[in-house]
Amino acid sequence: MTDTKQEGSGKEEPVSSGAAAFAYRDFRLYQMARAIVIMGAEAQSVAVAWQVYLITHRAIDLGYTGLALFLPGLIFMLPAGHTADRFDRRAVILVCYSLQFVCTFTLFFFGILTLPVPTSAPYTEPCGSV
Secondary structure, three states: OOOEEEOOOOOEEEOOOHHHHHHOHHHHHHHHHHHHHHHHHHHHHHHHHHHHHHHHOOHHHHHHHHHHHHHHHHHOHHHHHHHHHHOOHHHHHHHHHHHHHHHHHHHHHHHHHOOOOOOOOHHHOOOOOO
């Protein structure tokens, strides 16, 4: 895809498509990691909302959960842009993803601690009750 386009000055400039960036290995790895992180964050937001609804059984609490998931992005939008412009972006992304991992692990840990343990489930008796 090295088509050229003629301009009025007689210079030829290569026309590149949006897929040209995927020719670079590092960019492909970055995009794959980004897609995995986005899918994980969306799954986490669904799991958090589901757990909130299982605990409270109130739809308004789902709204509050959505607001709590949305507000930090809105509040930290400008400071994050400033930080990304001022510091190394790789380090910023690494710190952000590390903090997201710690928060996810903490939610997972506390979720495991609060799961109800079945006291008399059908699988506890091999032959069932007669």
